[in-house]
Amino acid sequence: MNILIAEDEQDIRDLIELHLIKEGYNVFKAENGLEALDIFKNNPIDLAILDVMMPKLDGFSLLKNIRENSEIPVIFLTARDEDTDKVLGLGLGADDYMTKPFSPLELIARIQAQLRRYYKYSGKKARSTFTLGDLVLDKESCTVYKNDILLDLNAKEYKILELLMENPGRVYTKKQLYELVWQDSYYGDDNTIMVHISHIRDKIEDNQRSPKYLKTIRGIGYKLEKV
Structure with missing residues (x-):
């Protein structure tokens, strides 16, 4: 499955990518929201991990664009832990919300849970x-x-x-x-x-x-x- 990481901090992108590859996922990385949107439009993405504060296009705006065409699972991973941000993100259609610092193992577990739920209840099958x-x-x-x-x-x-x-x-x-x-x-x-x-x-x-x-x-x- 293809996972999109939209995160402007390279160390965090690389850390998440390392753990995802170990689990057998394919990874697409973007350092800003516009780059992430372009990747989403041109590749079959199964799940997206989004930061909120990103250059060119923030995570909330990126999520709005994704939701215009897709119901794939979206997980916010951000340093912003105010309740208002969580409510806004979930209200826009995010499926989960994690704050930094985070456990990579917990993130992987949440990704797997979201993908299982999505493919079970959407009736879709993972591409083979x-x-x-x-x-x-x-x-x-x-x-x-x-x-x-x-x-x-x-x-x-x-x-x-x-x-x-x-x-x-x-x-x-x-x-x-x-x-x-x-x-x-x-x-x-x-x-x-x-x-x-x-x-x-x-x-x-x-x-x-x-x-x-x-x-x-x-x-x-x-x-x-x-x-």
């Missing part, structure tokens, strides 16, 4: 299929097709491709890929990552020397190009 150009990934069957032809992927190749397809355009470092896919500490084993990336390119690209999908960002890592 992702499409990118000619590629289609089905999480329920752990399969990937290109032009309706099933690709022969091993478990690690599938997990890498799943991570990248769920977050097109996002760059992952080799360290991030290794720790998320292998679930182990990274000690600079670049060769393992490079071999798997090469095998994936063999299977999804028409021309591995000029890849359309899986791009190398020199000195940083890899991403799947939005096509």
